[in-house]
Every structure is written in structure tokens, then in C-alpha cells.
Amino acid sequence: MGSDAPRKRLPPEVRRxxxxxxxxxxIAERGLHATTVRDVAAAGEVAVGTVTYHFSSMEEVLAGVLENEMEQYSAEIWSRAAxxxxxxxxxxxxxxxxxASDVRTHEHWKLWLDFWALAAHYPQYASWQSRVYRDLHQLTADILRRGRAxxxxxxxxxxxxAVEFIALLDGLVVQAYLPGSRLSPARARSVLHSYVRTAMTRHD
Structure with a gap:
């Protein structure tokens, strides 16, 4: 078959x-507001029309990216914790x-920082984010109950x-993963471990 053969059409879910x-x-590198549909098309090596066929806006693209993040990054950590x-x-x-201090975690939280701002203005994204928090609060509460038992x-x-623990974690995330922050992820881990030892363990 020659090199000029038509490219195989991929199923929509695979292309998406x-x-x-x-x-x-x-988006992790540039931020949502500095990323255009044309940028995504260039990164995916497709026409701009292919991107607009699958996504109505860059906000929808970011929401899809975060859904994947929950499946490909967060779910594994949650499972190990459980x-x-x-x-x-x-x-x-x-x-x-x-x-964590690795590049993957830095990228993860940069994406979430963009999404938090998005959820503040779009109810449909705020609703999805609320469900993520509900599940994370439930997981943490279950872990605390097990620890008590x-x-x-x-x-x-x-x-x-559990709500207090996650609120403290979120506050540390905002500081630890902003460029140039004086609080490193390692220091953030130390702070949260110290909180757990002080507030949630025995001191005989």
C-alpha cells in the first residue's frame, strides 16, 4: 500500500x-487562557475543525482533561489510600x-488551579467539581473511621x-504548586503530616 493511501478514520471516542x-x-504548560483551539489542533496534528467537532469550547476541553486526570492520576492514589x-x-x-514533588503532580495541580477558576463561573463545571469533592470527602471519612477502629x-x-483535612490540603496545594512559591511540595507534605500527628493521633 502506497504512502498516499487515505488515513484510517478513528472512532470518535478514540479521536477525542x-x-x-x-x-x-x-494547557499544563501555558494555562487555559493562553491556549487556543489552534494550539490543541497543532499538538494533536489535526485540523482545527476536528477539535471544534469534538469540543464546543476550550473550557469543555479542560473539563475533559480533568475527567481523564481523575481516572489516570487521582484514582490510583485514592485506591492505594483506601x-x-x-x-x-x-x-x-x-x-x-x-x-508529591514530581513533574506529573505539578502538571496535575496546574490543571486543577485553572479548573477551580473555571468552576467559579460555570455552574455545570462547579457541579462536577462538587461531585469530585463529595467522593474525596467520603473516601477520607472512611479512612478516618477505619483509623478509629x-x-x-x-x-x-x-x-x-475529613472536610477539614481536605480543606487544609487544598490550601497547601494553592501555595505549593504556584511558580516561585516559597512553600515547596516537600514542605507542604511535612505540614500536613504534622497536622495529622498533632490532631489525629494519641499523645501518651
Whole structure:
């Protein structure tokens, strides 16, 4: 077959996934508001019309990227935390996984920082983000209950303390992953581990 043979048409879901993978790198590097449909098309090596066929806006592209992030990045950390041998160990997995120092984690949180701003103005994205938080709060509360049962944690209100734990994590994320921040991810991990030791473990 010659090199001028027509390119095989990919199923829409496969093409969409490829475009989201291409868009992820561009948005993580430049930010949502500095990324155009043309940039995504160039990264995906397709025509601009192919991008606009699958996505109505760059906001929809970012939302799709974040859905993939939940499946390809966060879900693995959440799963390891849920299956840790003790509740305390489970919290440790969340802290070390979600506040890691590697490039992949930096990119992940840059994407989320863009999405938080987006969710503040678009109810449909705020609704999806609220569901993510609901699931993360539930996971953390379950870990706290397990820690109370196995004796590794001292908690009175797992649901309420889960919300506090995630709120502190989010605050550390905003500071630790902004360029030029004085707070490194390593320091952020140290702060959150210290909080867990002080507020959630016995001091005999």
C-alpha cells in the first residue's frame, strides 16, 4: 500500500481521547487562557475543525482533561489510600501522593488551579467539581473511621474532620504548586503530616 493511501478514520471516542491527551500538555504548560483551539489542533496534528467537532469550547476541553486526570492520576492514589493497612497509613498515602514533588503532580495541580477558576463561573463545571469533592470527602471519612477502629487515629467526627483535612490540603496545594512559591511540595507534605500527628493521633 502506497504512502498516499487515505488515513484510517478513528472512532470518535478514540479521536477525542487523543485530542485530550494532546491538550493536557499544552494547557499544563501555558494555562487555559493562553491556549487556543489552534494550539490543541497543532499538538494533536489535526485540523482545527476536528477539535471544534469534538469540543464546543476550550473550557469543555479542560473539563475533559480533568475527567481523564481523575481516572489516570487521582484514582490510583485514592485506591492505594483506601487499601492501606491502617487508617493512619491511608492518610499518609493521600498526603504523599497528592502533594508529591514530581513533574506529573505539578502538571496535575496546574490543571486543577485553572479548573477551580473555571468552576467559579460555570455552574455545570462547579457541579462536577462538587461531585469530585463529595467522593474525596467520603473516601477520607472512611479512612478516618477505619483509623478509629484500628486504633491508629483518634477522631470524633470523621465526616467533619475529613472536610477539614481536605480543606487544609487544598490550601497547601494553592501555595505549593504556584511558580516561585516559597512553600515547596516537600514542605507542604511535612505540614500536613504534622497536622495529622498533632490532631489525629494519641499523645501518651
Amino acid at each position: 481521547g487523543m485530542l485530550l491527551a494532546a491538550a493536557r500538555g499544552v 487499601s492501606a493497612p491502617t487508617g493512619l497509613a491511608g492518610l499518609g498515602v493521600l498526603v504523599d501522593g497528592l502533594l 484500628d486504633g491508629s487515629l483518634v477522631v470524633k467526627d470523621p465526616a467533619g474532620e
